Every structure is written in structure tokens, then in C-alpha cells.
Amino acid sequence: MLSKNEIKYIQSLFHKKQRQQENIFIAEGTKIVYEILNSNYSIKKIYTTTKWLQKNFNKNNTIIEISDKEMERISGLQTYSPILALVEQKPNESLNPKGKINLVLDGIQDPGNFGTIIRIADWFGVQNIFCSEDTVDVYNNKVIQSSMGSFVRTKIWYGDIEKVLKDSKIEIYGAVLNGKNFSELPSIKECFLVIGNEGNGVRKNIMPFLKHPITIPKKGGAESLNAAIATGILLSKMTI
Numbered sequence: 001m002l003s004k005n006e007i008k009y010i011q012s013l014f015h016k017k018q019r020q021q022e023n024i025f026i027a028e029g030t031k032i033v034y035e036i037l038n039s040n041y042s043i044k045k046i047y048t049t050t051k052w053l054q055k056n057f058n059k060n061n062t063i064i065e066i067s068d069k070e071m072e073r074i075s076g077l078q079t080y081s082p083i084l085a086l087v088e089q090k091p092n093e094s095l096n097p098k099g100k101i102n103l104v105l106d107g108i109q110d111p112g113n114f115g116t117i118i119r120i121a122d123w124f125g126v127q128n129i130f131c132s133e134d135t136v137d138v139y140n141n142k143v144i145q146s147s148m149g150s151f152v153r154t155k156i157w158y159g160d161i162e163k164v165l166k167d168s169k170i171e172i173y174g175a176v177l178n179g180k181n182f183s184e185l186p187s188i189k190e191c192f193l194v195i196g197n198e199g200n201g202v203r204k205n206i207m208p209f210l211k212h213p214i215t216i217p218k219k220g221g222a223e224s225l226n227a228a229i230a231t232g233i234l235l236s237k238m239t240i
Contacts, residue, residue, distance in 0.1 A: 001067075025089055026144070039152035041152060049065070071084065089139055098190070105195055109135075120232045174195075174196070175195050176215060177201065
């Protein structure tokens with residue numbers, strides 16, 4: 001049985017400040033927890049309902065059986081999963097962009113968008129994601145859920161993306177409303193692809209670094225594309 005303090009502690013990890021202080025994040029769901037178990041992330045604790053089979057778990061992990069009611073209390077999902085893990089965060093290490101397609105996220109705010117972008121990047125084999133400091137926290141539980149475990153195969157860095165682009169010796173592409181038609185892009189082996197904020201696009205201070213502003217032409221009446229969808233369309237062309 002979980003104590004009130006432990007329930008309170010787990011619930012506190014849904015807040016960024018507490019996650020950063022504890023260096024721990026929450027992962028829920030069968031697929032996501034198994035992805036983490038098969039990665040180099042370190043799991044501190046696993047909470048599971050008594051109905052859950054444990055035969056495939058690493059014996060080094062601390063597994064705590066709890067009731068369905070307790071799982072519902074500590075879950076951040078509308079419909080709780082029978083498994084929840086507390087996982088150690090990775091340090092914010094610098095990334096090497098050489099010889100790769102690299103994503104640059106300029107102020108992405110929606111956790112669902114970010115998680116989906118991570119999943120799309122994983123699909124197309126893009127490992128590096130450079131994030132502005134105000135991009136939503138990768139360890140936000142909604143980002144983790146939306147990524148469907150793909151975050152374990154991507155490297156995500158937060159920092160001054162303006163400096164990264166300024167110092168770059170590789171080509172820089174950016175998704176904008178009035179650029180070159182993306183269908184004219186060749187296959188690309190090395191670049192930065194900048195994706196802007198959902199509402200405001202790429203910021204003014206970043207625009208001068210976009211040597212190749214590119215656009216997905218519209219044929220209908222929609223005002224704009226979802227950032228994650230635009231990322232998928234562009235990567236599908238770039239990685240052919």
C-alpha cells in the first residue's frame with residue numbers, strides 16, 4: 001500500500017520544477033515502459049497493479065505492486081495504465097550535427113506536438129533534436145506519452161539555438177510560409193531543419209540564418225499546418 005507521502009511525491013513529478021529538482025520523470029503504459037527497459041535509461045521504480053505479469057521485468061528494477069485505485073491516483077492519464085515507472089533523466093549533453101539531418105525546434109509549446117515530432121524523427125532516422133530553452137520539457141508526461149517511446153532513440157538538447165545556427169558550418173533549412181517549394185528539394189544527407197512555434201512560426205532573430213527557407217504549398221483554405229505534420233512532410237522529402 002502506498003503512503004500518502006509517496007503518492008504526493010509521484011504526483012509532484014508532473015510539475016517541471018519538481019522533475020528538475022529530483023532529476024526524475026514519469027513514464028506510463030506498457031509499450032513506453034518496455035521501450036525504457038530495453039534502453040540505457042535507468043528506471044528507479046516500477047509501480048504495477050496486482051493483475052500485471054512481471055515475468056519480463058529486469059530483476060534489478062524495484063517493482064511495487066499496488067491496487068487499481070492507487071494506480072488511478074498516481075496516474076496522469078485519463079484512463080490509467082496498469083504500469084507506471086519513475087525514470088532518471090539524461091544530462092543535457094552537446095550534440096554533434098556533422099553528417100546528419102538535425103531538427104531545430106524554435107519554441108514548440110504543445111507537448112503533444114513535441115512528442116509526435118520525436119516519434120516522426122525516430123521514424124525517419126533523425127537522432128538529433130536541438131531545442132530552444134523555451135521549448136516544452138521533453139520529460140513532460142504528455143511529451144513522453146505522445147512519443148510512444150521514441151524518445152529513447154533520440155538525443156535532445158536544450159540551449160541557445162541562435163548560437164548553434166550562427167556557428168553552423170552545415171546548410172540550414174527552415175519551414176516558413178513564403179519559401180521555396182519543398183518538392184524541389186534534393187535528397188539531403190546533412191543539414192539543420194528549423195521548425196517554428198505553432199502560432200508564430202520561426203522567430204525574427206532566427207530567420208536570417210535560414211539559407212534555405214522552404215514551404216509546403218497549400219491548395220485548400222487551412223491557415224496553417226500542425227508543426228508535427230509539417231515536420232513529417234518535410235522529413236519524408238529530405239530523407240528519400
